Amino acid sequence: MNKFFPVFFICLYSLFTKAQTLPEMISVEGDTFMMGDIFKEGLSNETPHKVMVSDFKIAKTETTVAQWKVYCKSQKTSMPKEPRWGWIDNFPITGISWIDAMGYCNWLSTTTGKTYRLPTEAEWEFAARGGKSGHAYKYSGSPNLIDVAWYRESSKGKIHPVAKKNANELGLFDMSGNAWEWCSDWYGLFDLKTISNPQGRKEGRERVSKGCDYNNDSASCRLSHRVPLAPEIKHDGHGFRVVCN
DSSP states (O other): OOOHHHHHHHHHHHHHHHHHHHEEEEEEOOOOESSSSSTTTOGGGOEEEEEEEEEEESSOOOHHHHHHHHHHHTTTTTOOOOOTTTTTTSOOHHHHHOHHHHHHHHHOOOOOOOOSEEHHHHHHHHTTTTGOOOOOOOOSSSSOOOHHHHOOTTTTTTTOTTTTTTTOOSSSOOOOSSSEEEEEEOOOOOSSOESSSSOOSSSOEEEEEEOOTTSSSSSGGSTTTTTETTTOOOTEEEEEEEEEE
């Protein structure tokens, strides 16, 4: 079987590149930043604190329906429950549990030979704030939410194609609005010490979700806003994006 593995690997990789379904990754240079509610408008679980993150790469957009279709075809598994707007290739894949998202990351890692995973909450928030080039906006890329996000006041009650609003300072799209995004962390109150590359709690019952979706209000689109959700839960406003070491 070993002699057939290179052929298998090449065929799978070719399938990705020809269909243009590999995630486009943006390099993020690590730094120290203030994580949490720096505008003093948030909840008690958003206490601002200093955090350092190392270099990483993050997907330019949320994982798309087209990318998820490749995964399902390879794994011989079915798509999630179809949303009312249907499965459109350049829309973010939604109806995805944390467990589903981790399965995709593991498969993508095996297929490409790179290490893909979900972002930590700190990585997600640092990237959403524009990294070292960020301007400390309340939303990702602008103080004006309408410019960067599909949310309750702009979405007309549905998900939209990725990358149709303005990008943030790193060139990332839809970090505010469109679809909630899973993070790797177990949910819990922050450790308020200066921490290098925090991973969240060691155990828990719920995972962190960030970013808001098409059906939430502007307060939920704040970059410090964080929501706990059981890892097996699925709904039509929940997707994810990947990071790579």
